Amino acid sequence: MNREQLASHQPLRIFDELIFENIVDDLVSKGFSIQENGLPEFITDALLTRQRWIADEEYKKAGIGRSFNYQKAEEIRGDEICWITGSTPEGALWLDWCAAMQNYINRSLFMGLFSFESHFACYEPGKFYKRHVDAFKGQGNRVLSLVAYLNDDWKREDGGELVLYADSEDLIGTRVLPKIGTFVVFLSEDFPHEVLPAARTRHSVAGWFRVNGSVNDNLDPPR
Ligand SMILES: O=C(O)CCC(=O)C(=O)O
Numbered sequence: 001m002n003r004e005q006l007a008s009h010q011p012l013r014i015f016d017e018l019i020f021e022n023i024v025d026d027l028v029s030k031g032f033s034i035q036e037n038g039l040p041e042f043i044t045d046a047l048l049t050r051q052r053w054i055a056d057e058e059y060k061k062a063g064i065g066r067s068f069n070y071q072k073a074e075e076i077r078g079d080e081i082c083w084i085t086g087s088t089p090e091g092a093l094w095l096d097w098c099a100a101m102q103n104y105i106n107r108s109l110f111m112g113l114f115s116f117e118s119h120f121a122c123y124e125p126g127k128f129y130k131r132h133v134d135a136f137k138g139q140g141n142r143v144l145s146l147v148a149y150l151n152d153d154w155k156r157e158d159g160g161e162l163v164l165y166a167d168s169e170d171l172i173g174t175r176v177l178p179k180i181g182t183f184v185v186f187l188s189e190d191f192p193h194e195v196l197p198a199a200r201t202r203h204s205v206a207g208w209f210r211v212n213g214s215v216n217d218n219l220d221p222p223r
């Protein structure tokens, strides 16, 4: 790279890797990581700024899979979503941070994470997401799920907890309040989970790290 190319290049952002190290340790020991107050403040600030600017019409009803009917989907999940493309500085910062996490995890665990996709989600009062897994063994290419929460003063009576189950037999699970600054990372195929009905509007960002499932010339995930 010559000097001009260097100057026009985006500076590489350096993030504090301590939080990534904690995630890796948790993934090794139990396959999931719950980080209360783990989101760096500049990330929560960026996400909150962007989330407050999303116009109602940008949110779409979330569906399930490629062919679904909304009525059926709504019995399973009631959230509305808005994909993060990186077209705003706030969205770009979030994607950069997640890319740094992806690199750190790949360097430590050789997971071969290849791409990342994420969206804002909004659950209006009464909405929920029934127990599900984010990926089925041997199918699809989501391998690591990430959910970050953006809600001030969330209390137990506000409902809307994430319940993360250890396996398909577990009926008790671990509950996570969707409080600002908290985020959760877990192996997508291994942990069934659900979002309990929320009593208040509940804001979050959900994302998935994927491996490269390309077969021959079919790019998957699409660029
Ligand atoms: O918002 C949450 O706590 C989890 C959302 C979720 O499970 C999903 O979008 O797949």
Ligand SMILES: [Fe+2]
Pocket (backbone or CB within 6 Å): 132, 133, 134, 193
């Ligand atoms: Fe999920």
